[in-house]
Amino acid sequence: METDKSLVELTADRLIKYIIDNHLEAGEQLPNEYDLTRLLNVGRSTVREAVRSLSSRNILEVHQGAGTFLAGKALGIAEDPLGFTFIQDKKKLTLDLLDIRLAIEPRMAAKASQEATAEEIAELRVLLDETEALILGGQDQRQKDIELHVKIAQISRNLVVPNLIPIIQQAISYYLDVENQALRDETLKTHRLIVDAIGNHDAVKAMDAMTLHVLYFMNILRGE
């Protein structure tokens, strides 16, 4: 059985190589099962196992009746990739995640302020307005909030932080009280400070505004 497992892993690796070599895009369809068996020179059950293993890593998606596709969102990012499931103290986890954001995001905001194109600043402003409208309308702004922070990370040009932020922020948002009025007020104020600083290409102000933003969350969570 160990040998079988290695063949499946090997096949999965070769499937990844095929995807990369052929520059398949997120959401694109793969060859059908029969073609894959010939391409990878293994049996149907091995192909199936390999596809299943890559599905659980969010590399492939099997749509019944339609075929196998490269994952469209968060390509290659596993479910709960950092193992938060097994961290029992969720309040401490949330504070520690905010501590990571405090370390990373001010630096990314500073870099974003140096890199941002006019088009990207306009996109940021749209996300800012949409987040504000949700908050002012008393609606849940969390997904839009994550989009705003991911956009800043993308503008920083760091290839990894845009993958990391949704994982961290999603976990934080489970714990934080989204109804907290102080938190909503503060988000309105500091988001605008951050986006204005990036729009003005002011690295220090962008860094400071992001620091303020994250510290405010930490203080509220600590009950300070």
Place this chain on the structure above:
Amino acid sequence: METDKSLVELTADRLIKYIIDNHLEAGEQLPNEYDLTRLLNVGRSTVREAVRSLSSRNILEVHQGAGTFLAGKALGIAEDPLGFTFIQDKKKLTLDLLDIRLAIEPRMAAKASQEATAEEIAELRVLLDETEALILGGQDQRQKDIELHVKIAQISRNLVVPNLIPIIQQAISYYLDVENQALRDETLKTHRLIVDAIGNHDAVKAMDAMTLHVLYFMNILRGE
């Protein structure tokens, strides 16, 4: 088939709940397949699929003939969890990972210097000596190096950074030239600076030494 998939996912979730509720430890054995079908009230093939899905997330390990165990190492952390496979520019990836280390690790070193017990400092010194011995003996020190940085992260008391560092450092070590003499010399010097500062509970020095350590790597990679 969509319903089947949901049942498998549901079963996987209930299996995770079982593991947490029963405080199973890393490496501990789970009930056998027959007991799991009764416990989770689903059929054998569903249990098998759920176990397989949790295996690919590195939550469970199936040892043929012996049974199913909770993963012993990196519990819940899948292979390549942040999707580095699909980032094509490996040099840029490595620099961006070093940029994340530069943001996170000096802060963790500072915290570690405040939290470290006498026993933890002794453990750090052992890891330092072992890493040095490998470097001086011309052997590959990368795994030991990661252990040293993970230990510092653990001492910082942050629950997430010890999970994050191996993922980042493993990816960096694929690209960095481990034979580079300047890099080996620098590692000898700055590792000792970091551990001494933590041992002296000197937060600023620990932070500065870690900053120096990571910046040195970045400069070498940039060819500066």
